[in-house]
Amino acid sequence: MKKNDLKSLVKQMYNDLLTTIESQEQPNKDEIIHYLEDAVLTIQSLNPDRLDSAEHTKLAFRDAHEEIAKSSIAAYKSTNKRFEEITSMQEKTLHESAFIDTDNIKDKFENIQTFMAQEVQKANDIIAELTEKVSKLEKTSNLDGLTQVFNRRALDHFISNLCKKKNLQHDLHLLLLDIDNFKSINDKYGHITGDKILIFISNILKKTLRDGDKLFRYGGEEFIIILNRIDTQTAKLVARRILNLISNNQLIYKGNTLKVTMSIGLTKYVTGDTPDEFITRADNALYESKHKGKNQFNVELFNGV
Numbered sequence: 002m003k004k005n006d007l008k009s010l011v012k013q014m015y016n017d018l019l020t021t022i023e024s025q026e027q028p029n030k031d032e033i034i035h036y037l038e039d040a041v042l043t044i045q046s047l048n049p050d051r052l053d054s055a056e057h058t059k060l061a062f063r064d065a066h067e068e069i070a071k072s073s074i075a076a077y078k079s080t081n082k083r084f085e086e087i088t089s090m091q092e093k094t095l096h097e098s099a100f101i102d103t104d105n106i107k108d109k110f111e112n113i114q115t116f117m118a119q120e121v122q123k124a125n126d127i128i129a130e131l132t133e134k135v136s137k138l139e140k141t142s143n144l145d146g147l148t149q150v151f152n153r154r155a156l157d158h159f160i161s162n163l164c165k166k167k168n169l170q171h172d173l174h175l176l177l178l179d180i181d182n183f184k185s186i187n188d189k190y191g192h193i194t195g196d197k198i199l200i201f202i203s204n205i206l207k208k209t210l211r212d213g214d215k216l217f218r219y220g221g222e223e224f225i226i227i228l229n230r231i232d233t234q235t236a237k238l239v240a241r242r243i244l245n246l247i248s249n250n251q252l253i254y255k256g257n258t259l260k261v262t263m264s265i266g267l268t269k270y271v272t273g274d275t276p277d278e279f280i281t282r283a284d285n286a287l288y289e290s291k292h293k294g295k296n297q298f299n300v301e302l303f304n305g306v
Contacts, residue, residue: 018033018037143155143158147196147200147218148199148200148218149203150203150206150207150216150217150218150224151215151216151218152217153217153220156217156225157276159227160276160279163270163279164275167272169272171229171230172230172231172232172269172270173227173228173230173269174227174228174233174236174267174268174269174270175225175227175267175269175279175280175283176225176228176239176243176266176267177219177223177225177267177280177283177286177287178224178225178243178263178264178287179263179265179287179291180198180199180223180261181261181262181264181295181296183195183198183222186198186259186261190254190257194255194257195222197252198259198261199218201250201252202247202261202263203218203224205243205246205247205250206226209242209243213229214228214229215227215229225280225283233302236267237298237300240265241298243265244263244265247261248260248262248296262295262296263296264290264291264295264298265290265297265298266283266285266287266289266299266301267283267286267300268282268286268300268301269302271302278304282301282302285301286299287299289301
């Protein structure tokens, strides 16, 4: 694990903590303690054998706080609804008690009603603020929420920067993977089963890759792997190993044994490639794999070849 990676992770945690404190009117000591405990657990979970572990964990840590924010919104909405119910009850009670000529009681009810209305407004303001923050987090996140691998946004950024470099000093290959018959599985077993399969596949792929390789969820049931510093023959061996690992492992969910396979399209980065050209070649190779019977890989190194 590189020192700079750890420094970057700790710096982000520090900045997030300061932001949390500054955003609160009256910071709560217990919340800060929980935040620090989460930070310790996050650092303890770092995998020293992965060079990108700190980067990945940093993103996951940020996404975890996105989930906390979403939970907070739900809690505030629930509280807000309860406040509205209590306010309605107070108004009804005040109306029914109007015949009692007791100014003191009426004043207290009015004070309670005013207080509750203020609390409802505060809750609404917090909901609006948290919703905006979650929206911003979702737009800037680089991790797929379901599989916890890099998402399409991160892929676009990575390939765009890659193609800007033009000449690379080493070979780089791209694998486009698609789960076979995924729609049929979803239709038969339901979307929750489909989600379990996506997580199952992503975990196998993560264990297969080396340091320096990148795994992205391209969309739906498709993944993209970037193999760095590897020749074509070795890239083919990686593709074959992935197919074997996936087809030889079975997912058991709610008593159902699911055998899953994938099809793969493989290509190599060519100097001058645009992002679309790079991915399109892999997509063409993937089409061949599907057309020829699935559960296999095909290669297109140059346009049409």
